[in-house]
Amino acid sequence: MISTRVVATAGYVPEQIISNDDLSKIVDTTDEWITQRTGIKERHISAGENTSVLVTNVAKKLLERASVSAEEIDLIIVASVTQDYGTPSLACMIQKEIGAVHAVAFDVIAACSGFMFALSTADKYIKSGGYKNAIVIGGETLSKIVDWTDRATCVLFGDGAGGAYVEASGEAGIIREDIGSAGDQYEILTEGYTECANAFNDKESSIHPKWYVNMNGREVFKFATKNVAKSIKKVLEEEQITQDQIKYFVPHQANVRIVEVVSKKLGIPFEKFYINMDRFGNTSSASIPMALNEMNEKGMLEAGDLVVLSGFGGGMTWGTMLIRW
Ligand code: UT7
Numbered sequence: 021m022i023s024t025r026v027v028a029t030a031g032y033v034p035e036q037i038i039s040n041d042d043l044s045k046i047v048d049t050t051d052e053w054i055t056q057r058t059g060i061k062e063r064h065i066s067a068g069e070n071t072s073v074l075v076t077n078v079a080k081k082l083l084e085r086a087s088v089s090a091e092e093i094d095l096i097i098v099a100s101v102t103q104d105y106g107t108p109s110l111a112c113m114i115q116k117e118i119g120a121v122h123a124v125a126f127d128v129i130a131a132c133s134g135f136m137f138a139l140s141t142a143d144k145y146i147k148s149g150g151y152k153n154a155i156v157i158g159g160e161t162l163s164k165i166v167d168w169t170d171r172a173t174c175v176l177f178g179d180g181a182g183g184a185y186v187e188a189s190g191e192a193g194i195i196r197e198d199i200g201s202a203g204d205q206y207e208i209l210t211e212g213y214t215e216c217a218n219a220f221n222d223k224e225s226s227i228h229p230k231w232y233v234n235m236n237g238r239e240v241f242k243f244a245t246k247n248v249a250k251s252i253k254k255v256l257e258e259e260q261i262t263q264d265q266i267k268y269f270v271p272h273q274a275n276v277r278i279v280e281v282v283s284k285k286l287g288i289p290f291e292k293f294y295i296n297m298d299r300f301g302n303t304s305s306a307s308i309p310m311a312l313n314e315m316n317e318k319g320m321l322e323a324g325d326l327v328v329l330s331g332f333g334g335g336m337t338w339g340t341m342l343i344r345w
Pocket of ligand 1: 048050054171172175238332334
């Protein structure tokens with residue numbers, strides 16, 4: 021049976037680092053509040069590199085690390101909510117930059133669960149037998165869609181990109197997944213709302229306040245702790261394995277308190293969850309692949325290790341995946 025294996029990972033962040041103290045100079049906040057409520061200490065912010073630059077850098081590193089040429093790539097899928105353009109997709113922009121002339125390229129939108137949805141899509145293409153490999157990337161410049169006068173949201177997010185090169189294999193890679201959507205709750209987390217505007221409409225076309233990230237933090241917190249715990253439990257039960265067989269859990273890096281609640285609910289030691297939000301903040305669809313790549317670069321993962329990736333985000337959406345390294 022064909023399985024999809026992660027062969028290489030990569031990440032890229034813009035150079036500029038903004039600390040909590042830097043933020044306290046532009047909004048009414050403190051390092052203490054941000055650290056205690058979220059676990060975030062600093063984040064990288066783009067000083068001009070748009071999302072296409074971030075994701076293209078990741079794609080180039082993936083080709084190098086997997087030792088494959090761009091012409092050999094069958095599929096490019098990018099998850100993002102901060103594309104450069106409405107169209108073209110970021111995936112098509114990568115295709116041009118690296119010269120992946122034979123690839124099918126498109127983007128998916130599932131907010132912070134985006135990488136899980138993109139990886140799940142690539143897995144289905146590969147399992148269909150018609151595609152032998154894929155570049156899957158999550159990348160964001162959230163700094164361009166946050167309201168820098170709103171202390172409740174601007175302190176949470178950061179910019180970055182991460183991704184994986186995956187390949188068809190006879191050995192188990194992606195073993196099981198649980199992805200889902202709860203569109204009935206979409207209003208608790210939105211961004212990018214644009215007004216209807218046309219030449220026959222005299223309404224002023226301006227940026228609507230809801231264009232920025234708009235969030236009911238407490239409701240999102242509740243959604244996350246409930247659904248991430250439920251989703252991880254489901255995947256482990258369906259695969260009939262216990263948490264002690266899992267080497268690491270790689271959660272979406274939104275808030276350390278969300279991870280603490282999930283860890284308690286499932287009785288999984290907190291140390292088994294990989295955390296890097298202190299240095300990058302919430303990078304939405306990039307957070308899980310950036311974390312996975314960091315673990316890989318540190319040599320934390322060995323062949324055969326079982327790893328669980330799990331995220332949640334706007335939509336509302338969630339996604340969990342059990343993979344064998
Ligand atoms: O990727 C998915 C994206 N989103 C999330 O994962 C968000 C999930 N939710 C959360 O992480 C938390 O709800 C937040 C970190 C967003 C907020 O934490 P909270 O403990 O739920 O705080 P809160 O919204 O209930 O606000 C408590 C207080 C309020 O003041 P009052 O009304 O008690 O006087 C806020 O105005 O904290 C105030 N506040 C701040 N104070 C200092 C809100 N933001 C700030 C700030 N600095 N940056």
